[in-house]
Amino acid sequence: MKLVVAGSTGLLGSEIIRQTLHIPEITEVVALSRKPLRLDEGLDSSKIKNFIISDYGEYPDEVKAEFAGADACIWCACHTSPHVEFYTYHLDRGYRTVAITPFRSGEFDSAEVKRVCQDCTKIGFDAMNNAGPARPFRFIYLSADGTPRDPEKKAFLWAEYQVMRCNTELMVLKFPTENEGVEICIAQPGVITNWTSFTRGVVASVFSATNLIGVPFPNIYLVDAAAAVLDQAVHGIEKETLRNADLVRIGAKALKSRNGVRELWWF
Template sequence: MKLIVAGSTGFVGTEVIRLSLKRPDITTVIALSRTPISLPQQPEAGADVSKLRNVIVKDYGEFPDSVKKEFAGADACIWTVAITPARAKRIDFNEVKRVCQESTVTGLRTMHEAGVNRPFRFLYTSGIAAERDQTKTPTFMPEYSLMRGETENQLLAVAAESGGDLEVCVAKPGWITAATFTRKSIMAFVLRWTASVPSVTVSEISAAMIDQVAHGFDKEPLMNEDLVSIGRRALSAPPAGE
């Protein structure tokens, strides 16, 4: 399988890359990023770094022909590019929408036009608060949550128009924590008890998303509890392809 990982230098994207390099069934990893990715000098046991190609883009909404050629023949994409709610509060909303929505839809359309394999699976990393029903007023950052929900709607509409070429699924995690006990883990504990926000580890969500693009989507959307369950199952299973 040829896998595209968009946002490969981010918190989730980095873990998706790490796990992908250890899977024999993934033969090529296109790590899409705005800056070069960094790999440890000593790769992990079982990791095949020779199948990694780091493709640099100036902007996730602009894909020159040289990048489109890298997309050709791909089987799936895990899209992790976004501006988080915390950062969004400090950035003009038009820019937040451009990055989170316009670039994402452009990315999917560009990959489709580049000659990816059929069906091409596109897994979009959204969030538990994203609201698809545009008539509602979410309690958490309404404008942002509605925009992320509308992005989900637009991606699903592109898939519906593709005649079966595209399969789109949305991952809607709660708080994403590190695998070890860190400040993120403390925040996850606080959010669960004060706001009933569930959490998933970065390894669980990454393993779950890789599993789903490799084998097909169990359901749409994938909620936090789905990501935890699928991720734990995938992490405990023998390496795919062995």
């Protein structure tokens, strides 16, 4: 099968790309990114074709041609969320600033965030759908836990961003009714924990500890999140919306059946 991955140098995108090398059913990968992918030189990555695009709102003809015959797309491209911006900002400057400037809404260009997260998702989907993909064509859109389904329901924090993501989900949900042969899945992971840096490792440890007392905060290991969405792309979509708990279950099962044992999450 041919798989398109959008946002392939991101946290999740790069783990998806890494795992495709271990999935024999995936024979071709069209990896879209704005900067070159870094692939492990020790592995045979000949099935991966990396296309550098300047923006997810524009696709040159040679890239559109690659979309022909695609069986699935995993869409991980999204503007950095205000949550991440917020933590990065305050971690960079120290906690004292939290009391003074708890929000950076003035610095957050919501029109650009909407363009990248919502408009580009539609433009990317249309480019693939018009290029003659396989049928069914599975489109897996990465959203996030807690995204409301009702745009009228104002979230307490980052309300504008949450409404934009809600509207993006509602837009993606319409793709199958507007386009025959299209199947969609909205994946809503909680915090994607990983050990790609020391700080992220500390955060992952905290979440692991909270998981022992019943997962009060939805979270998922990076390898499980990637395995779950790849499983849905390869074997079919279980349901339209996959919540964090669904992704944890599907990801763990997929890794177990692929490796015989569950991959150790801290590697």
